[in-house]
Amino acid sequence: MMLKLICLFTLITSARSSDGDRSPFYNKCVNSCKKSNCTAESEFKPHVANKLDVWSKLLLWSCEDDCRYNCMWKTVQGFEERGFSIPKFHGKWPFTKLMGIQEPASTFASILNLAVHAYMYNEMKQHFNDRSIPVVFWRTFAIVCMNAWLWSTIFHSRDNYFTEFMDYACALSMVTSLFVASVIRVFHQRRKMSALVLLATLVYYIEHVRYLYTGRIDYDYNMHVNIFFGVAGSIIWILWGVVQYVSGQRYTWRLLAFTLASGAALSLELLDFPPYYGWDAHALWHLTTVPLPLLFYRFVIDDLNYFKTSLPIEKRSLKIT
Template sequence: MHWSTVLCIASAWSPLIGKAIASHGDDLYAFSDCVYQCEQVTCHNNHYYEFQWRFRNILKDEPDFEFKYYNGDWEFDSIPLPLHLRLLGWTCELNCDYQCQRIIHQMRKDNNEELYQYHGKWPFLRVYGIQELVSAIFSVGNFYVNWLGFKRVFGLMKDKKLDPRLTYANYNVLFLAVVSMMAWTFSTIFHFRDYDLTEKLDYYFAGLTVLSGFHFIASRLLGLFEPGRVYSRISLGAICVGAYACHVYRLVNDWSYTYNMQANIAVGVLQNGGLGLLVYSLYSKFYAEEQAKKASHNGIEKENIMNEPANLSFLKYTSLRRVILPSFYANSPKLYSLYPLLLSTIVMLGMSLEVFDFPPFFFDLVDAHALWHLVTIFPAYYGWFDWLVWDINENILEKAKSD
């Protein structure tokens, strides 16, 4: 499975997991009472609220009086809030909600009770107003490795080390990197502060990531990167742009996590089926070349065949430091053609963290989603873009020359 597709599917799936159990924390009486107490005391300066609780026996016969539990041990931030919180959009009410999540979470932890999510998210420890610090840091890490990929490919193009006849294909690799960087930018913003707008932008660009990956793989399989396929390129691009516009229009008018997940999975299945076909075709091609080479050496001693240098031209597009298990994958183009399968396997293993979700640990800063973002750093750093450049400028160009 192509790693960017797995990323998008997991991003689409994780909110469904959170939303499914969010009501457990939201519906706790202790949580709602805590929020009410905090708002009365800090936001509304209602100092007689405590006395209402003390004299509840006198007021219990009042038909319109609603009692809320009062806990004198609960301590809340004073108003006004610090500047760094206000700059990140924290209001008194939102701050009360956050504080009560932390208070009730710690109470349940101390009493060895089951821990719950609130509003579909775990009650992370806020750091200088940032809601999910570690996820935000790892999102920045993903942005950085995609920037390195972009910089690498752009540098090769600038130095004219990539064949100019396949400029369109090389620009598509750059486009993949740019879309990924935009997606991780909005992921970082979303983990900084969870608003309706930041959440939707995160999902819009995650969807764009998987669609751009589909466009790339489809172009590769259909031979649209080869010279002279201009109208076919335009047609496929128009289909993808139209599909994405309809997708966003559907979500803007009727937001649905279920639809978002289904749409991304559908495109992801097509994309990864295409990637599987591509890897299989490349492996088959290099395997056939090896067999043909062996057959042509029937009259030569086996020892001489084994001593012939391997075709390692693909290494000019990458560095062994950015190849996992280089002693295996750098032996031949046949083995290197399988490299995306390893990267996808790593990401799929990381995706299991989203399925087997668990409460945050390490000072309530790290959860499964944060670790998932850590895992997704590795494919982009360890040669995904280099593999794409190799495939374009060796395999596609070779086919174009032979036609």
């Protein structure tokens, strides 16, 4: 399973230059459009600006963005007329924008993921209203995940350098948080080691994010970082979950199912097919992850109940003040 994850992540690495945007027709079209419709500052000329729909204006589409979008579809038409397959543009399949949103399906799926995490966050609050360290930790974890899906929603709505950076940085925060959670939960009795791993991961994450924002995003390096933390966390969770299940803690089946299903859902990215009714492989991957937090947070709730009842009475009230 871990080898499969490594292969999948390696193959997913984004190709930022694609057949579509390398096409001479596309580049000539974009340059001609910018010359005819845009000012030197890449803003719409007055006679063109009024043609832009209100949603695109609200989502800050620039004149160059609009030229790329229109030339993209002209290029797709040219490819199809010559019997060629639909090309990608800047590493992405062509999508028909909806209300100014560049990738409606991925945006919708990201909103659903955000909603499920928010729902389960409220579930945890209903079950545990104290401020004990384990409860606060898992609430913080849920907030990190909600923030990541919020930026995924924003990025798929409007792709620019900043939203792309935030999507990558926040997605990694979710992966590293799951890794840290596995270490803290499994090795909770070794507090110094857990604290060291937490500190080292936090420092590395901050430095990695700083590096990502120094210039053009290094996609290969970022993906390798995701591979490391994702695979390491999955190995820890699976090994610990199996041991706990065999020893009688049957509720860990949800953790095992979540980890395995996450890897299976990732396989959709291997297909990498053009949008079908607006849904490509990436959007479907996001859609299949929607129910998975239900499994994971149910495990967290059961584990918090078990963890609290198994602690000595004097440690159950340990709280953050």
